[in-house]
Amino acid sequence: MSNSVISVISRFLEEYTTKTSNKLKVVDAYLFYILLTGALQFLYCLLVGTFPFNSFLAGFISCVGAFILGVCLRIQINPDNKGDFLSISQERAFADFLLAHTVLHLVVINFIG
């Protein structure tokens, strides 16, 4: 059982390192960073307490939102998905990413208190 899991994981990692383009790997690194930050914030909340709750929520939602937007960007610039996003060029995806982030940051800073 564990064998198959390990073999799946190793094959996945191999495919990932060889097949994915550098651009996507850059975005993936960014996503991983966001994930770590969010997880650490959640860990703090669990360990120490929810005071001040609004700040925790702002930080956590910022991470979640950034992660989602990053995922959207990655989907849109992946050349394998070009068929699904005919009208959206890579530059357009990036511009959308920036705009959405502006709104997200505005809301987060408002809520952080």
Place this chain on the structure above:
Amino acid sequence: MIPNVSFPQRCVNSIAHVSWLASFLAGSSSVFCLVLLTVALGAQALTPSHHLSLSDVERLKGLLSQPFTDLASAYYSIVGLSKLGAAVADENDACQFLKAQLDPMSVDSLFFAAEASQAIADCEVSISNETRDILLAAVSEDSTVTQIFRAVSALSSLGLPLASQEVVAALVARIAKEDNVLAITTALQTATRLSQQAELGGILEEIEDLAARLDDLGGVYLQFEEGLEATALFVTAAYTLSDHADTEPPLKEDQVIQLVNSVFSKKSWDSRSEAFSVACAAAALSSNRFHVPVIVSTQGPATVSHSQPILHLLVTDILSNPLASANLLVESAQAVASKSVVLSQAPFSLRDGIFELNFMASQPASGYYQFTVAVTGDSRLVANQVELKVKVSTEVAVTNMDLSVVDKDQSIGTKTSRVDYPFKAKGSFTADSHQNFAMNFQLVDANTGVELTPHQTFVRFHNQKTGQEVVFVAEPDSKNLYKFELDTAERKSEFDSMSGTYVLHLIVGDATLENPILWNVADVVLKFLDEEAPAAIQSKTLYMPKPDIQHLFREPEKKPPTVVSNTFTALVLSPFLLLLILWFKLGANISNFSLSPSSVLFHVGHACMLGLMYVYWTHLNMFQTLKYLAIIGSLTFLAGNRMLAQKAVKRYGQSSTLTFFTRRTCEN
């Protein structure tokens, strides 16, 4: 939507609706009026609530008797006092004063002097032909009503002839021009001096018109907004003119009473003229031929008892003069409590001007009685049905007072001792937790022996040592026997479980009792179980200042120690380092960075936006941020658009060259 009814038709419809509404309102208001009328008829007739008592009359006379300095005040004093049936202190002096102060050229002066001299016996003011001419000249349409009145009065007082019809014409013309209350009242007064053959009908009608202008205050007072003097002068004028013309004044009984209330409610007057007007009104109302308000009052409190069995009533006019030909009759005397009629159609007997009735002869039980008395004997009397409340009081006696200590399980026989009022029981009574202390007694009317149930029957325990006082109510049973039982165990909270000797008092009181009772009946020793014995009596601390309450401000939430926060801050920021390392490992670089102005501007703008976020967090509010964001954002957007477009062009150019090269190589 076009209405399919033409305009005239619509008009008629709306009129129909309006008329239907009006008729409905009229119907409902008439029904309402009918209801109100029945209510009013069923309600009590109004009786005067104010009149001039003898002391008020004296005060009025005192004000008018003050020394006068000019003709006007002399006139008010002399004539006012004569209306009240009194006279000035020194008549000769007054007469000399009038003659000295007279100015034969002035109508006012002549009026004051002539009227005042008429009131004094043997006082004649000298006149000349010029006087007569001046006075006659004043009677015209061009003088004010006051001038006409003074001229006419002076002429009639001085015995000079005057043409009544001319005066009437002048008055009618002036009334049309001067429509105020005082002017019309003065016109009425003028008419009283004219010959009875003159056409006074038109002026008589003014009484009714003026009466309509009176203000009704709460159904009790009726007065002009011009004040007391105007109302009093109106009353005087109306009745004097009605007497003169021998026509009943068009004032209803209730209106007369309301006028009486208004004129006589003020008991100290501001000026001589006000006092004069009140004196004239009082004289007019007590001696005119049509309406004489009657005042029925009790002499002293309206109480009868066995020692004072006679009810005394005074029947007077508003000047507190006893009415000469009046008879007083009790129409009914009804007990307030039981609503039974005790007396009916019983006449009062007159003795020394006071009406007497021996009410105790009807043997009424003690309590309150509602009397309806009627004054007869004169058809002019107004408000001659009066309601009075009479109290019949009596003396109470306590009989059959039995004190006993009863065992709760009633195994031991009770020890009853009889105590007689006003003595105290010889021994003291002891009651502990399994005994009850009981008291039985009867309250009877000392004169008739009838059992009484007064309002207050209290049993009071007073601890001499601690000052405690506990009061209980003794209640009668169905046979009017009073019973009081003290259950020591049950009532220990009221006594604060303080054992000791309590002095027992019986308190009996009622409004109809002449002899309230406070009787020290006995001493009672009470023994309580588990004596808590509070140090001082609780009530003492009730009125001391209570301990201060300190306001507790909301405590701030507990924050984690700074070490923990700092650690976690570092921890949360550490993934950024990881990110940089990963990117470096992946080979991400900024070698493709084109230094075109749009990309520079874009990056600068973007950095500014992030900086704005920080400034928003520390200093700004949402509105300011949005303002700056709009400016920076639009610049960044334009720059970014250009930069991305350039990048896109470059990318497409690369890929197209690539395809071109591949196609070329493939072809090859």
